[in-house]
Every structure is written in C-alpha cells, then in structure tokens.
Amino acid sequence: MTINRRIFLGTAAAATMAAPMVMGASHGRPRVVVIGGGAGGATAARYVAKDSKGEIDVTLVEPTRSYYTCFFSNLYIGGFRELSSIAHSYGTLASEYGINVVHDWAVGIDRDAKTVSLAGGDTLPYDRLILSPGIDFVEGAVPGWDISQQGRMPHAYKAGSQTELLKAQIEAMPEGGVFAMVAPPNPYRCPPGPYERVSMVAHKLREENPTAKILIVDPKQNFSKQALFEEGWAKHYGGMIERIGPDFGGENVSVDPMAMTVTIDGAVENVDACNVIPAQKAGRICELAGITEGNWAPVVPQTMQSRMDENIHVLGDATNQGDMPKSGFSANSQAKVAAMAVRGALTDSRVFPAKFSNTCWSLIDTEDGVKVGATYEATDEKIAKVDGFISDTGEDEDLRRQTFEESLGWYAGITSDMFG
Incomplete structure (x- = not known):
C-alpha cells in the first residue's frame, strides 16, 4: 500500500x-x-x-x-x-x-x-x-572511542549538532580523501540507517569530491536492505565504496581520534573523516x-x-x-x-x-x-x-x-x- x-x-x-x-x-x-x-x-x-x-x-x-x-x-x-x-x-x-x-x-x-x-x-x-x-552508547564498544571524542569522530546517531558536525567534516575533506564509518553491531537504532548514510555521503562526495573514497568497517555479516544498497552503490557510485565485513577484520577495529586513524585487524588506515556508530x-x-x-x-x-x-x-x-x-x-x-x-x-x-x-x-x-x-x-x-x-x-x-x-x-x- x-x-x-x-x-x-x-x-x-x-x-x-x-x-x-x-x-x-x-x-x-x-x-x-x-x-x-x-x-x-x-x-x-x-x-x-x-x-x-x-x-x-x-x-x-x-x-x-x-x-x-x-x-x-x-x-x-x-x-x-x-x-x-x-x-x-x-x-x-x-x-x-x-x-x-x-x-x-x-x-x-x-x-x-x-x-x-x-x-x-x-x-x-x-x-x-x-x-x-x-x-x-555502550561504553568501550569501539576501542579508542568514547563520548568525549564525538567532536573529532561524530556518531551523528542523535540528530542536531552532531549531524551538522559530520556534514561539515565531510565537506572539509581534502580532494581524494577517505571517509570511514564504523558500523554498529545488532541491535541498533534504524537498521538501514548507516547504509542510507553511506549513500548520502557518496552522493555528496560524487558531486563535490568525486575521487574521494568511503570505507565501511562492519561487524555484521549482513545488513538491512543489503541487496538494494549494494545494487544502488554499484549503479550510482561505482568504485567509491568499500565494505569490510567480519570475515576480513570488521569485528576487530579500533580508532585513534587524535591521529585520525582506524585500525582494522592490525592494519592502520589514515582517514580524513570518521563516523563512529557504537553499540x-x-x-x-x-x-x-x-x-x-x-x-x-x-x-x-x-x-x-x-x-x-x-x-x-x-x-x-x-x-x-x-x-x-x-x-x-x-x-x-x-x-x-x-x-x-x-x-x-x-x-x-x-x-x-x-x-x-x-x-x-x-x-x-x-x-x-x-x-x-x-x-x-x-x-x-x-x-x-x-x-x-x-x-x-x-x-x-x-x-x-x-x-x-x-x-x-x-x-x-x-x-x-x-x-x-
């Protein structure tokens, strides 16, 4: 209906x-x-x-x-x-x-x-x-992150000033920069929410910073509307989005907000903006x-x-x-x-x-x-x-x-x- x-x-x-x-x-x-x-x-x-x-x-x-x-x-x-x-x-x-x-x-x-x-x-x-x-948020859910770090790595999962901050950080990314998202484990608010957000970040970057990359670090094997999102990402944002699931280290992630790094299964990634959505x-x-x-x-x-x-x-x-x-x-x-x-x-x-x-x-x-x-x-x-x-x-x-x-x-x- x-x-x-x-x-x-x-x-x-x-x-x-x-x-x-x-x-x-x-x-x-x-x-x-x-x-x-x-x-x-x-x-x-x-x-x-x-x-x-x-x-x-x-x-x-x-x-x-x-x-x-x-x-x-x-x-x-x-x-x-x-x-x-x-x-x-x-x-x-x-x-x-x-x-x-x-x-x-x-x-x-x-x-x-x-x-x-x-x-x-x-x-x-x-x-x-x-x-x-x-x-x-569950304390210690993402090693290296707590609520005091939300100014450097916003969660933006309570709307308002956090949403404004995340958008501003995306807009300030250098040409060809990297946006990272640390996705939450189940259960969490709005199951398709992180992946719609990735879509919207990709839309913005395609218009303003088309050589930028998006990295999703995800502890879950599957997520809501996965086939629909992946189809859409391939159609609209080909080559921009990479998702690392649990089989490739998505369950073993830590962040360093001061250094702006995300460590995935021991491998350190430098990022320019990072959206941490904790448990x-x-x-x-x-x-x-x-x-x-x-x-x-x-x-x-x-x-x-x-x-x-x-x-x-x-x-x-x-x-x-x-x-x-x-x-x-x-x-x-x-x-x-x-x-x-x-x-x-x-x-x-x-x-x-x-x-x-x-x-x-x-x-x-x-x-x-x-x-x-x-x-x-x-x-x-x-x-x-x-x-x-x-x-x-x-x-x-x-x-x-x-x-x-x-x-x-x-x-x-x-x-x-x-x-x-």
Whole structure:
C-alpha cells in the first residue's frame, strides 16, 4: 500500500476514543509523565492528552526545545534537505493539547514513591510513567572511542549538532580523501540507517569530491536492505565504496581520534573523516529506573508495560519487545498502543487489541527510494511479525521515484502526528 500523509494520519483513528469517565484519584486528575519527546514520547503524550480530552494531566519531559528527527537526517547530510526542515518544537502540544512541557533532564525515578527527579531540582509525581528515551552508547564498544571524542569522530546517531558536525567534516575533506564509518553491531537504532548514510555521503562526495573514497568497517555479516544498497552503490557510485565485513577484520577495529586513524585487524588506515556508530543500549533513565535486562528494557507486548513495573510503559528504541526494528515508525506505532493502555488503566475507556506496523524508507540517490516494512501482533512472548514487504532489485526509475515521494508524505504525516 502506498502511504501518504492523509493515510498515515488516518491509521491513528483506531486509537481515538470518546471522552472517558475518569476513575477516582485521591489527588484529582490522574497524572501521566512522559520522558523523551521523540517519535514515541511526543506521540504518546499527545494521544493521552487528546483522547482523554483533558481529563488526564500530562507532563512531557524533554531537554531540547527543538527536536531534530534522526529519520531524514541523512538527507540533510546528502544535501537533499535543510537542517531546519527536520527541526520541530513543542509549542502546539502545550498550547492546543494542554500538555505541560518541561525542558529538563530526568535524572532519577523512585518507583515506590512514583516520582521523577529532574536535574533542575523539581520532582514530578505520576500515576503512570511512559519512558521513550531513545538510545545511549555502550561504553568501550569501539576501542579508542568514547563520548568525549564525538567532536573529532561524530556518531551523528542523535540528530542536531552532531549531524551538522559530520556534514561539515565531510565537506572539509581534502580532494581524494577517505571517509570511514564504523558500523554498529545488532541491535541498533534504524537498521538501514548507516547504509542510507553511506549513500548520502557518496552522493555528496560524487558531486563535490568525486575521487574521494568511503570505507565501511562492519561487524555484521549482513545488513538491512543489503541487496538494494549494494545494487544502488554499484549503479550510482561505482568504485567509491568499500565494505569490510567480519570475515576480513570488521569485528576487530579500533580508532585513534587524535591521529585520525582506524585500525582494522592490525592494519592502520589514515582517514580524513570518521563516523563512529557504537553499540547501543536503552537511554540511561531506563537503567536508573531499574527496568533493564542487559542493554534493553523488556516490555509486555499488549500494553508496552515494563515487565518489571506495571506502572511504567517503555517505547521505541529503548525496548526489548521482539521482532519490530528500532525505528521512528515503530516508536510511533507503539506509542498509540501504550497511550490507549494508559487511558484504559486510568479511566473506564475501552482498550482494543494492540496492532503494530512499521515501514523504513531509504534514499540511495536522487529520487531512488527503497523501503522495507511489516505488520505485527502482540503475543505473550513478544511483538511478532505477521507479514512483510521489501522493494525489489531492478525496479524501474518511476517506481523508485514514487517510493521516495511516499517517504516525503510519511514524514509530513508522522511529524504532524507527533507534534500536532
């Protein structure tokens, strides 16, 4: 099915209920606190506030005043979008939906007292807590790199200033220089994301620095949409991109940001710009709340409740939920399920069976768009894939252009769904 803004927003209708009768609470209106203002958190806050028609008190905690979407940030690197086009504010959530938007860092959760501590010193009480903090990085995942080195070797996997920095470093490469990417191990945010980024870097270099080279150091044997990307790289960027997988040292890599070198299985490569995308884990607030197992937060698929605390729901990249990829579309889909479950718990509103979907679009070159997606259902064990689809290799240019245009409609739709 082709997705545009109207159809995407229409899928939200199933999660919208009539105004509920609020169940009694000794402190007045039930209180919901949402931590993280991205595709999961902003959507959840908006749907709880909108569909309860103000009968639930909603607070959204997000440190940034302008939120830059990771999805479509690669298109900024490639020169297809301005940075301002992926920046969004929270004004409409506050003014039209009555959400109390707090720009601060959540630094602690007292699950017994049901309170959230903020870096500024305030404490927020809650009846239900929704966590959608995105990702943090596993310390020591890439020897020689830590977060203090993100100025020399950016990760750019949290959009905004890091994305600007990476683009500037690519633009500053000498003629015939080398751009390196250290790709992450599974699981990680946006499975096709690193490879779309390579495509966008290649597009930019082809236009501005055509003798430059791209080196991908990858610990994985395979990656999302691999056949589609490799076909596109051969077609559009022949000879520019080299990928070193685990069989040739991609699992044994270290970096030296001061010397600007990447060492692969003992061989030292001098590079001019380097994008290090480390192994990832749930945003730190999940760990501080004590709701993680390993690197991720396990959840109950039907409600997105933490398996360790029924009063906490976890969304998006931070979760261990089953078959869904860690993507903005997934987080948005999960947010609607969680919002409905929260309303059901705090009011007498009806709760419908959970349904989930996801599509990930990638741009390989001008109007050469590809996609992969699936639908999912909640089982007792996990969110399970029901069926899926993926673009074919060898598609004609018109179909690829339509796929790219479909992605533009989806972006307009999801950001409207998130921020109102």
